Amino acid sequence: AMIYPGVYRRTPSLWFRLHSTYVRKMRYLFDLKEDDDICRQAQNSGTFYLFHNLSPFLQKVGSKYLAPQISAVEMKSTLGKLKHNEQMIENSVLIGCSDACMAYFALDLVFSKIYSIPGFLEKSVIESELKGSFTELRKALFQLDGKDRPLLSSAQALLRWHDTHQFCSKTGQPTQKNVAGSKRVCRTSGIIYYPQMSPVVITLVSNGSQCLLARQAAFPKGMYSALAGFCDVGETLEETVRREVAEEVGLEVESLWYSASQHWPFPNSSLMIACHAIVQPQQTKISMNKLELEAARWFSLEEIEEALKRGPKPLKQENQSVSLCLPPKWAIAHQLIQEWVKQQASKPA
Numbered sequence: 001a002m003i004y005p006g007v008y009r010r011t012p013s014l015w016f017r018l019h020s021t022y023v024r025k026m027r028y029l030f031d032l033k034e035d036d037d038i039c040r041q042a043q044n045s046g047t048f049y050l051f052h053n054l055s056p057f058l059q060k061v062g063s064k065y066l067a068p069q070i071s072a073v074e075m076k077s078t079l080g081k082l083k084h085n086e087q088m089i090e091n092s093v094l095i096g097c098s099d100a101c102m103a104y105f106a107l108d109l110v111f112s113k114i115y116s117i118p119g120f121l122e123k124s125v126i127e128s129e130l131k132g133s134f135t136e137l138r139k140a141l142f143q144l145d146g147k148d149r150p151l152l153s154s155a156q157a158l159l160r161w162h163d164t165h166q167f168c169s170k171t172g173q174p175t176q177k178n179v180a181g182s183k184r185v186c187r188t189s190g191i192i193y194y195p196q197m198s199p200v201v202i203t204l205v206s207n208g209s210q211c212l213l214a215r216q217a218a219f220p221k222g223m224y225s226a227l228a229g230f231c232d233v234g235e236t237l238e239e240t241v242r243r244e245v246a247e248e249v250g251l252e253v254e255s256l257w258y259s260a261s262q263h264w265p266f267p268n269s270s271l272m273i274a275c276h277a278i279v280q281p282q283q284t285k286i287s288m289n290k291l292e293l294e295a296a297r298w299f300s301l302e303e304i305e306e307a308l309k310r311g312p313k314p315l316k317q318e319n320q321s322v323s324l325c326l327p328p329k330w331a332i333a334h335q336l337i338q339e340w341v342k343q344q345a346s347k348p349a
């Protein structure tokens with residue numbers, strides 16, 4: 001399946017000797033995005049993840065769920081069975097590749113309807129035909145483990161972006177995707193559109209001994225998370241952190257530092273940039289913005305440690321309220337909270 005670029009085509013061994021697995025993968029993906037012919041060939045030898053209206057296809061294997069990779073050959077016969085045209089494969093988007101440079105694509109059966117033959121199958125019929133189910137992504141993230149989470153999250157984000165950017169916003173003319181799906185072009189204006197994502201800062205505020213968590217009305221019962229907010233045009237990350245903390249809880253950040261970042265597909269593609277922040281110890285009275293938040297308060301190390309131990313489901317307590325629960329472990333908010341716990345533990349008593 002491997003396609004060697006230019007000079008390496010006659011000397012593939014050189015290609016292998018010169019580059020590490022990681023570099024080979026990145027160069028291969030670059031070629032797939034830049035060269036429509038190479039990418040079209042890869043669609044005939046790669047594997048496919050299926051979606052239906054942005055819900056990934058999952059199969060239960062024993063007690064585990066996984067997102068099956070469907071080979072190109074299987075995919076074509078499956079499309080036939082599902083009364084879709086084989087050409088539908090062209091509507092797939094590139095989402096990655098294996099260490100051996102086998103390309104991964106994602107294909108949404110609903111978004112590719114133009115390729116379906118009259119009488120194409122309903123979702124439930126497809127599910128029983130393929131022996132699995134199209135599962136809403138939020139739910140799928142709880143059922144899957146490991147590498148499939150980020151892969152399906154970015155696949156969904158890319159499929160959604162293509163579905164909502166079919167027309168040029170200047171000319172109103174249809175846009176065409178390149179084969180890999182890394183961009184769309186308006187032939188009339190020449191404008192190139194690239195997949196969009198919005199930068200969001202997520203900040204865990206600490207006063208030295210407690211951390212500040214908040215909840216929005218839409219959160220699941222009992223769940224609190226770190227403060228989050230979209231970057232405004234022209235802002236630096238530091239400015240966004242300071243503004244969001246002031247806007248949402250009325251506090252002034254004294255110092256802050258970057259921790260890590262994560263792509264987040266909900267409700268649209270965001271780049272979550274996670275930071276820790278400290279507020280002055282004598283200035284910790286919360287003044288909550290009721291338009292944005294339902295509750296915000298300081299939590300002690302003990303409360304956080306207990307919630308981490310209990311896991312993602314809240315417990316009903318005697319007084320009808322529910323116990324604190326924290327974001328799932330694959331959300332960067334969870335990682336920030338765990339880092340804070342470690343910082344507290346390593347502090348001299």
Ligand SMILES: NC(=O)C1=CN([C@@H]2O[C@H](COP(=O)(O)OP(=O)(O)OC[C@H]3O[C@@H](n4cnc5c(N)ncnc54)[C@H](OP(=O)(O)O)[C@@H]3O)[C@@H](O)[C@H]2O)C=CC1
Pocket residue numbers: 198200202225226227228229230231262264266267268270272292327331332333334
């Ligand atoms: N991965 C993780 O661990 C976590 C991820 N998140 C994510 O962070 C994101 C931001 O958090 P949130 O507190 O809601 O953000 P904000 O505090 O910035 O407030 C949300 C408001 O911002 C406006 N908005 C929506 N989209 C954009 C955009 N692309 N650019 C600028 N403004 C926008 C909307 O206002 P209006 O309705 O007036 O248009 C929306 O109601 C959420 O999408 C959430 O999913 C949050 C917590 C944890």
Ligand SMILES: [Mg+2]
Pocket residue numbers: 227228229248292
């Ligand atoms: Mg917010």
